[in-house]
Amino acid sequence: MSYFEKFLKTNQAYADLHGTAHLPIKPKTQVAIVTCMDSRLHVAQALGLALGDAHILRNAGGRVTDDMIRSLVISQQQLGTREIVVLHHTDCGAQTFTNDAFADQLQRDLGVDVHGHDFLPFTDVEESVREDMAILRQSPLIPDDVNISGAVYDVDTGRMTEVI
Template identity: 40%
Template sequence: MSTAFDDVLAANEKYVRSFGLAGLQPVAARGLALVTCMDSRIEPLDMLGLKPGDAKILRNAGARVTDDTLRTLVLAVYLLGVNRVMVLPHTRCKMASVASDDEVHDLIAAKYGVDTRSLEFHTDRDQIGALFHDLERIRHHPLLPNDLAVMGALYDVDSGRVTPLDL
């Protein structure tokens, strides 16, 4: 029986034959948590010189620091060896190219007939302003340590360059 997932399951069989990560510890070996977008043009390990086990990578639409991101960062800091956080949105992001969540809701409703208004998409055309807001959410979260190193940067999907914006 063929499924929509045959290609990825077949690829996993090949992966298993050369699997080399057994025994890797669950902590972030380099103490880094990276909050970035789910965009497939982003290769978080390669672009920052990391290897598996070096960092905890949190991905969502727009690289936004949501309540769930904060929950995950609290766990990462206290249980998984994280002592620094980089928030890294990217150029040409769909979540920064629309005027509002309402525009996204309207696009989905018009094209697919699905009402998504129960969701918050965290769109913001002021991508840098949104980044600074999100950095402050981390820096002032009551459950995160005051000395947690936090920085923001922007990834350019056309050049691969990471440009620090807030240290």
Template identity: 40%
Template sequence: MSSMNILLDRNRAFAENFDGADLPILPKMRSVIVACGDSRVDPAHILGLELGDAVVIRNNGGRVTPAVIDEIAALAFIVKQMDGDEPGPFELILLQHTQCGAERFADPGVQSALKEQLGVDVSQVAITNHEASLHGDIERLRMAPEIPGYIVVSAFIYDMKSGGIREVVAPIALAD
């Protein structure tokens, strides 16, 4: 049986008991999680998320890229439209993990080969030090004029061996 057939069977089982038709557009926890796309690092499992709890944005390394900034800005805009002039609390959680493939992107040879052979620049997502990259991503958010300063950001590292997460940056408003 192909992977697609397995996934379709799983969806049929999911749809049989589906009760989320009335979930609101805004996530119940008013949170956005930026995490790595690694299949071993699913925020729904790691953080016990239910359907509709949070928006999850996944990419290589769980990094704040220009595309992620655009997505967060668009979400913040929608939240403000729905909430009016006084937007409610809005949290952004950055989640990286140990043993990340984006650590390989720090190798200049890998960067060069990807750039030459595919035209792909991975320098923005390369990770040599998770704590430093998380602090850098928060600074990138602070410097983005399209990201409102009232958004509260925090940062964590998920340990692949223990399954636990460690706080690197406690929740703080981007304007602070």
């Protein structure tokens, strides 16, 4: 049995408990969280969020990319969010490679030349949060009155530390 087949069975049990409550399309807290895809970070539980509370946007490294900004603009302009939290974490996979080394690996393994492509690796997790907050603050698509905060989540302790 594949994991997907297991997910379908598990989902049926979840749906039975979920009921038929219709949550509003707009997030209750008016917050969008930009974070990593890391499986050790359960954002809703870590921040005490329930279904319908916030938009949680995830990608490798939790980096602010053009597509992340696209999602944030929709979140704000169509769905009413007024705050953005950039949440990176310790021991991130984006800290384990460089662009050149990864491009070399992809050339070897896949026969594809992606030299010159930025996969957004980083070495300092706090600095990566600051960089992403700066990108958001400088974007003409993110209004000046949107509150932008940042933090680092420690995957070993579950604690979150604010980054200024």
